[in-house]
Amino acid sequence: DQQVKQNSPSLSVQEGRISILNCDYTNSMFDYFLWYKKYPAEGPTFLISISSIKDKNEDGRFTVFLNKSAKHLSLHIVPSQPGDSAVYFCAASPRGSQGNLIFGKGTKLSVKP
Amino acid sequence: DTGVSQNPRHKITKRGQNVTFRCDPISEHNRLYWYRQTLGQGPEFLTYFQNEAQLEKSRLLSDRFSAERPKGSFSTLEIQRTEQGDSAMYLCASSISYGRDGYTFGSGTRLTVV
Secondary structure: OOOEEOOOOEEEEEOOOOEEEEEEEOOOOEEEEEEEEEOOOOOOEEEEEEEOOOOEEEEOOEEEEEEOOOOEEEEEEOOOOHHHOEEEEEEEEEOOOOOOOEEOOOEEEEEEO | OOOOEEEOOEEEEOOOOOEEEEEEOOOOOOEEEEEEEOOOOOOEEEEEEEOOEEEEEOOOOOOOEEEEOHHHOOEEEEEOOOOHHHOEEEEEEEEOOOOOOOOEEOOOEEEEEO
């Protein structure tokens, strides 16, 4: 039973355009959400996070939006660059957890020059 | 600071053999996590340490798995009597505090059981 779902296995975007990666969750007890980026043969790298008390967090080209009523979050990358091509994982932290995260299956982003 | 280091990078073993992986976290990080990632899936939590104390274990961590973190420094993950289903990438991560701002992951150890 997937508690964190990334329903798009892949996404292809033209360089300079916006990339939107989506994530849905089922557990109302999640109170913190994170996005990680993973290149082949490397471990995941933390990208950006958002607390459930907020609806938006921005860091440079990356913005995460949280819609709690829809149990949906999205990661926007503007403008997209070829170096952004990677697998992006959405992760959620249950309230009261000790820091263990529940990850989605990931979305492979390809940014074409 | 070279980040989180995991050794070996790759391990091929025969079914039934025991294997041990090592993780060296970032030196000032007191929390250490082990995750497992299989093909097409996201990382799945296995266990975590606060200093030398193992504070939480997932149901995925069967009795064939054991993890230690002596003296709160490096950690080892041992799998006894390996099975083909144990084939996966084993990821270690560390953090300085609660970890909610995101861990630092190592590059992982890829285990193949033949």
